[in-house]
Every structure is written in C-alpha cells, then in structure tokens.
Amino acid sequence: xxxxxxxxxxxxxxxxxxxxxxxxxxxxxxxxxxxxxxxxxxxxxxxxxxxxxxxxxxxxxxxxxxxxxxxxxxxxxxxxxxxxxxxxxxxxxxxxxxxxxxx
Amino acid sequence: xxxxxxxxxxxxxxxxxxxxxxxxxxxxxxxxxxxxxxxxxxxxxxxxxxxxxxxxxxxxxxxxxxxxxxxxxxxxxxxxxxxxxxxxxxxxxxxxxxxxxxxxxxxxxxxxxxxxxxxxxxxxxxxxxxxxxxxxxxxxxxxxxxxxxxxxxxxxxxxxxxxxxx
Numbered sequence: 001x002x003x004x005x006x007x008x009x010x011x012x013x014x015x016x017x018x019x020x021x022x023x024x025x026x027x028x029x030x031x032x033x034x035x036x037x038x039x040x041x042x043x044x045x046x047x048x049x050x051x052x053x054x055x056x057x058x059x060x061x062x063x064x065x066x067x068x069x070x071x072x073x074x075x076x077x078x079x080x081x082x083x084x085x086x087x088x089x090x091x092x093x094x095x096x097x098x099x100x101x102x103x
Numbered sequence: 104x105x106x107x108x109x110x111x112x113x114x115x116x117x118x119x120x121x122x123x124x125x126x127x128x129x130x131x132x133x134x135x136x137x138x139x140x141x142x143x144x145x146x147x148x149x150x151x152x153x154x155x156x157x158x159x160x161x162x163x164x165x166x167x168x169x170x171x172x173x174x175x176x177x178x179x180x181x182x183x184x185x186x187x188x189x190x191x192x193x194x195x196x197x198x199x200x201x202x203x204x205x206x207x208x209x210x211x212x213x214x215x216x217x218x219x220x221x222x223x224x225x226x227x228x229x230x231x232x233x234x235x236x237x238x239x240x241x242x243x244x245x246x247x248x249x250x251x252x253x254x255x256x257x258x259x260x261x262x263x264x265x266x267x268x269x
Contacts, residue, residue, distance in 0.1 A: 003108040005222045009214045011117045017207030018124045025199035034140050052154040056225045063242050070249040074256030076171050080178045081263040087182045
C-alpha cells in the first residue's frame, strides 16, 4: 500500500488547524508560542511533500522549508525573550493580564 | 522507498503527530505539553524521511527537537517558580474551536477539490549532495539573507532578555 500527495496535505491541514486552535485559545504565552511552532511545522510538511511529488530534483519546496525553519527559529527565540521581558515587568505570563494598552 | 511511501509507516507517524499535538493542547501541565510537542517534532522528522528529505529531517531534529524544546523548557523553568504553577486550568474556547474547524474544513475541501489524486511519486529522488549544490548556487542570496535574519534575531533576543534597569 502506498500513500500519495493528498494524504500528506490532509495531515498537514489537520496539524495546522490544531495549532491554530491552540494559538487562539491558550492564555499562557509559552503555550501560544508552542502552537505557533506546530503551525510552522505543518507548513513545512506541506512544502516538503509538494517538493517530493512535483519538483523532486529542483527541490524548491525543501529550500522554502529551510527558510520557514530559519524564520520560525528566529521567531521562537525572540518570542521567548519577549516572554521573559514580560515576566520581569508583570511577574506573570498570562495573556489575560496584559491589559495596560486596553482603552 | 524510491518511488512509494510505505503506508504503514505513514499511518504510524501520522497517528503519532496528530495524537501528540492533541495531547499538547489537552494536557494541563505546561512541562508535559512541551514534551508532547517534542514528540510531534520527532514524528514530523520521520515523515520528512519518508519523503526522502534527509537533510530536512536532520535539521528538524536539531532545531525543533533539540534547540526549541530546550529553550521552551528553560523559559518554563524561569517563569514558573513553583511546581504547582505548571498545572493550568483548562481553557477551552468554543469560538477558537469553531474558527479552527472552519479553517481546517476549508483547507480540506480545497485539497479534496483541487489535488489531482493521480500524482505519482517520481522515480528520481532528491539527494543531499544535490541539495547542497543548489543551496550554494541558485539559493545563495536567500541563504545569506537567512543568516542575517538569524544574526539580528540573536542580537534582539539578547537585548530583550538582558536584565535592564528601565
């Protein structure tokens, strides 16, 4: 039994939706960042599946996935530094507590 | 596995990744959630191997399973001082679930509608040597820009997380 392109696309869509739900619903900044990582990993799976099935020798999707990984690594590093800065200011990383800019 | 993907291996890895990501959101303990995320990333590295993207699988293991999970655990350790703080109340949200389900349904219907189901896996497989050669010829400029992005992110992370007196 072999698996084609749609199976990978469906799996990536399911993973992305789970990550989207987490990013919107969680109230802890660390859990939101984890969900963002899940979403970018799902995008990478999509890109690599397309690369393997459509352009196996040019590997365009794989290079895009490399750059997605670079951006998401930068994002998680900066995001966690921000979480630490917020923690020093507010002694908490609950997103519901960050209402200083609320009108 | 040059021209087909093993169905059993795919099913196991898909189950591991979806189950792990559900468990990441279902567990109440933040530390457990980060370990479930680590499991999802390892399963995704296995899926990359099924797609003969060996380099991406290695980078996935190094960056996500190695660096990112350690970074997450460090931040959890620094921001939650007591053991009880890691246990969180369940925050389910029906609007968020509805939005995610709507989005997922939209994507799945687009996949069902527009993906030709008869795409065969090409006989030629990508290899790491060709990947490196292309990375340093055709993709040279984006590669250097990516290193610049990482440098700026490094400096920014150090700047933000330093013990300031502001």
